[in-house]
Amino acid sequence: MTHSKESTRTGTLIWISGPVVKARISGPISVLEQVHVGEARLAGEVIGLNHGLATIQVYEETNGLRPGEPLCGTGAPLSVMLGPGLLANIYDGLQRPLAVIRDQQGIYLRHGSQAEALPSKKWNFTPRARAGDLVHPGSVLGVVPETQLIEHRVLIPIAVEGKLIDIARQGDYAVHDVLATVEDAGGARHPLTMVDRWAVRTERPVQERLEPSRPLITGQRVLDTFEPLAKGGTAAMPGPFGAGKTMLQQALVKWCDADVIIYVGCGERGNEMAEVVNEFQRLTDPSSGRPLMERTIFVANTSNMPVAAREASIYSATTIAEYYRDQGYAVALMADSTSRWAEALREISGRLEEMPTEEGFPAYLPSRIAAFYERAGRVRTLGGNEGSVTMVGSVSPPGGDFTEPVTQYTQRFTRAFWALDRALANARHYPAINWQTSYSLYVNTVAAWWAKETAPDWQALRSTAAQVLEQASRLDQLVQLVGAQALPERQRWILDAARLFKEGFLQQNVVHPIDAYCAPAKQVALLRLFVELYQVGQQVIESGTPLARIHQVLDIRRLVQIKETVPNDQVDQITQLLSELKARVNALVPAERKA
Amino acid sequence: MREYAGADRIEGPLVMAEGYGKAALGELVEVRSGNGARLGQVLTTGEDLVVTELWSETAGLHPHELLLRFRGETFHTVVSREMAGRVFDGLGRPRDGLPPPMAEARVDIHGAPLNPVARAYPQDLIETGISAIDGMNTVVRGQKLPIFSGSGLPHNELAAQIALQARIADESENFAVVFVALGVSHDTAAYFQQRFEESGLLARTAVFLNLADESPLERMVTPRVALSLAEFLAFERGYHVLVLMTDITNYAEALREISSRRNEVPGRKAYPGNLYSDLAEIFERSGRVGGRQGSVTQISILTMPGDDITHPVPDVTGYITEGQIVLSRALHRQGVYPPIDVLSSLSRLMKNGIGEHRTRADHPSLAAQLYASYARVQEVRAISVVIGETALTPTDRSYLEFGRAFETRFVAQPADQARSITQTLDTAWEILSLLPSSELTRIREADLHRHYLGKPEGQVKQ
Incomplete structure (x- = not known):
């Protein structure tokens, strides 16, 4: 030691x-x-x-x-240590680099490690300010190519303001090398390096908070289309064990269109952490072809690691997220699972012999959860740029009971609620998001973006689909009593359409090479395919055509597999198919009348 | 080693000594009295009070007569390859009358967390020869997968069958079993020992017994001693170790008993608030390590009180383990063995262990289809109870037929039968072929052509 x-x-x-x-x-x-x-x-x-x-x-x-x-x-x-070298790193809850610890201590984590968070390598620094400039907290001193995906902007620390009296020339420097000196109004001189330190429990300041307006595209159809999340927004993801929280979180980490992703494995499984880290070495960013690792930071505090560090891990990760936000990036923070963090609070509280409240949690649990999600947001940074921190927290309610305190408080302080459902998971309907109990308050926020970027009638398409699903769930109850045969054909067509939406749209295979990520254009094309087929089918049935004839024209099996057969860049195929099928279904009417 | 004569109070298993202020947290303590020595550990330590928790009952002890020997370190156990074929008590002492094994190493029973970046992701299939597992809940080396069962269900038979058949596929390599009895009856322990003996597996099995009539306090220690051996064999000596524990519910109840004696704030159903962390310490001691040979796989039996999967013990366990095999009382009553309820079962690590180059290319979508179709069977059964089988659509009737075949031909198999992966997958296709191909929406076109045995449907008329 x-x-x-x-x-x-x-x-x-x-x-x-x-x-x-x-x-x-x-x-x-x-x-x-x-x-x-x-x-x-x-x-x-x-x-x-x-x-x-x-x-x-x-x-x-x-x-x-x-x-x-x-x-x-x-x-x-x-505090955490902030500077270039955070990306692609895997830390424990106290920001100790786990790979360095493995090299120093072997395969097991022994206590008392003192490894420094940032690597000691040299970075190529390019100044962006000049001697004589007046600099403010958050303004850019210079930049460093941290990875090929992310340019690291070295910012003037929050407490420093004044005249830049010297600054290093472009060249290779280590994080602790002094790069510049600032003289403040009182004449005191502040030497600046690439490193900033920040107390994890204190929010980093911003110029102003802005309303979220752009969607965070996750490539998951049920989320983007039905329960969208905005950049700078918050989402809660509760679900019983085995409902696929971790799989969905990992899909978001892989595919969401934030610039920087921070994944906190808080009190979760070691093997899963190994999997996601292993996978990230291989996966590449679809737009740049670079390893996804280059935009990702992992904070791993598995369930067998000391319990108090779970509590710290959430704050360490949030502070790192804010640091990249302040550089003008859209950051997404995924925390799996916030329930383990709450349990850590409970355990410490019990040791302190504090008065327990509901389920033994301390009375300050709701205020802690609220304060955590308040650190999300879209902001104007001190440097004048726009940045955001989006937060997605998974919740593990005991017994899958959503009325327990952590789920309840989290639901109150977040604006999208993605409820995972055991029955859906048992039928291997993944992602097992229950489209009836889930909601998002960002639908109207992001509608403008979807209308502009994809289809003007996006709102109408999604609400038609939602109505069909809603009607079908009511009809399902009726079927339980009288059987599907007893329903009028118009209603049986609603059940068929709902099946298309469920199997062909809502279900998504996160390990399928084509289906894992569904681009917005493909989402809308698929949605339109099913909505318009439903509508044309309905007209045809109204005009007296038997449902069986429609079934002869539409190959349901093929339709629900389009999501896996048509890649993101060949969306035209779906549009074409739609017009062919519509024509064929419509053709049933005159044929009937002639008969 | 330091000695301290005379404690001040005894409360249940806790021995308080007020004058000795130098004990280390977790330090092993030997408590001597006229009638022998007991072991325990320091639970809390302060400059004016040391609380020692004993792993055996304190009946008959008098505080002032005690001699406390503080051993200067936490509980360490001896580990060595020689321990395979031997039987130990709950604290790791021989109970087969033979001398203690030669030590290859001495390790702290609490272990230390594996550094997450030192882990290798488990993806090597363990062929158990059981269709419902290999086909739909595939197990891989390094996984922790409990069997959620109920009293009176054949979980012991299933666990023994897995251990025996898993080993058959593993003959060429270093393979060892660590069997841990936690509060189960003599009969149960004897059953496993006998099954292992009959098949010649006993020579490769280290047995740790803390039986129902033995101290529940000791039960805290038993899995940790056993897992110390498993980790040593796997990560230091390159063995593939299968750890078989029964019963996790007994362990959790012991935790609750201790927690209550410590006057801790009770959580759900009075289980302690750290139940999750404590069970995680045990289950997380499985896995694989990058650059090393061996693996620790844990298959634990957990009987769900009242068959309730939302009871705190199965609930907390399900959040920690990489899935669960759930046994169904309804299937058991119908005479299906193994009565595996596939819909509530899950193997989280399955996806990387199956598919092309591992089992067969059609395996992932085949499994997904079986799940989806069998889930539909449940819905159709519910409807047919109300409206009668004859009122169902022809498609729905085919689901009923599929459901029966699935349970009797796929899930059910003889207790001594090991099916190959190919047999399992081919059986699955036979059964799926009872459904019209238009229902098989999870199956790829190419696989359908290759494997589907049902009548082709002349449905698409162009």
């Missing part, structure tokens, strides 16, 4: 119970200060101070700690 850190002894441990320890303090220390606990220098955070006693939550395994061991303050709150 290294003992060379700048921190000094500020106390002595007197009580240890799981992830919570108490110390008698002997030096300056403040609430929320980051501390090193014990000889092993475990990472911790002061969560209470009372009469010379500090209460600390420890982010690492505390087995082996003894009373009498030292407590050392760092003088700063729990």
